[in-house]
Amino acid sequence: MSRIVYLNGEYLPETEAKVSIFDRGFVMADAVYEVTSILDGKLIDFPGHMARLQRSLGELGIRNPLADAEYLAAHRRLIEENGITDGMIYLQISRGNGGDRDFVFPPEDTPPTVVMFGWNKPGIADNPQAQTGIRVITLPDIRWHRRDIKTVQLLFSSMAKMQAKAAGKDDAWLVEDGFVTEGSSNNAYIVKNGAIITRALSNDILHGITRAAVLRFADEAQMTVEERNFTVDEAKAADEAFITSASAFVMPVVEIDGATLGDGRPGPVARRLREIYLDESRKAAI
Known part of the structure; x- marks a missing residue:
């Protein structure tokens, strides 16, 4: 039909x-x-x-x-x-x-x-990658400078995903002036010593709806959140990492440019935030 x-x-x-x-x-x-x-x-x-x-x-x-x-x-x-x-x-x-x-x-x-x-x-909420994590590469961020507007100008985002696929990985994180901006179609986070670190809102990144909800839930769970820039090297040295988006919810990242994070498995912060997000979102769904 x-x-x-x-x-x-x-x-x-x-x-x-x-x-x-x-x-x-x-x-x-x-x-x-x-x-x-x-x-x-x-x-x-x-x-x-x-x-x-x-x-x-x-x-x-x-x-x-x-x-x-x-x-x-x-x-x-x-x-x-x-x-x-x-x-x-x-x-x-x-x-x-x-x-x-x-x-x-x-x-x-x-x-x-x-x-x-x-x-x-x-099975959108039961994506098996949430149990294994995804692997990302980094690419220069050459998009226009109003990424906060959710326009249909998505050609480079699509090309970035294809470059990641060609490299045998799952997605790409975009980098400008040495700092990670966001993923090809998602917001990016790292975790170090229990603190969740993600770039602050500006014209440089999309103001993610899932991002806002996840950070609110993290605050309610008394997790530490730092909204600041972070470098690729800092990301590679992180304890864990993850992305958020409307379709992926909270998805752990276990590898960046070939560098394994932690023990190579989804970390406890990302796992807990995904659990909280799905539970609270279902309760508030309309």
Whole structure:
């Protein structure tokens, strides 16, 4: 059966959903997006995703065409229509169809294009890599300097993941001026002497929704958190490391550029934070 998707207020089979070739999301990557996880048929961290969506739209001057309640209703309908128990919902908003390709923005009354679709991802919370950890390489961070805006400009992130795969590893951490910024599609952390260390919020990294929740839970669990830059060498010498994202939740890192962290197995801080995050997120899911 064809997947049901959302396009500008309509629910359509995916084969019938069409977007203009002049849409600025297509010709200019002039669009933002959010991905919300689904566990047990409920949405994880949905209010946080809506707040970041509004911020991204505001930073680019794109009008938000719907209220949060309308996005929520659409997410829930897509879950129901597609029978999603565990999975994801993708939401994208572009500046719309300008009628041609032009660097100048179209008129302000141009309707934004809103697309949503979901997919099943059975066992998303039981990813076996959480038990073994992932291995990463480091690469120069050559992205634009507004990484805090969640745009669809993801080419380098995709290339970084492919370079990691070509090296036989799982992912890449990006480095600028000697300091780790973040992963290719996730926030990065190290743990040293029990302290969780992660880069502070700025234009240099995405303001992760999972990041915010995990750091809040860490504080509530009376764990030490340091929001500061850290170097690749510091990361290689760490006791443990991990990443966070909406799809990976909390995922341990056991190797960086061939250097094994600790005993080569997921560390206690990452394991505990993943357990807390999944438990608390399920309780708060809507």
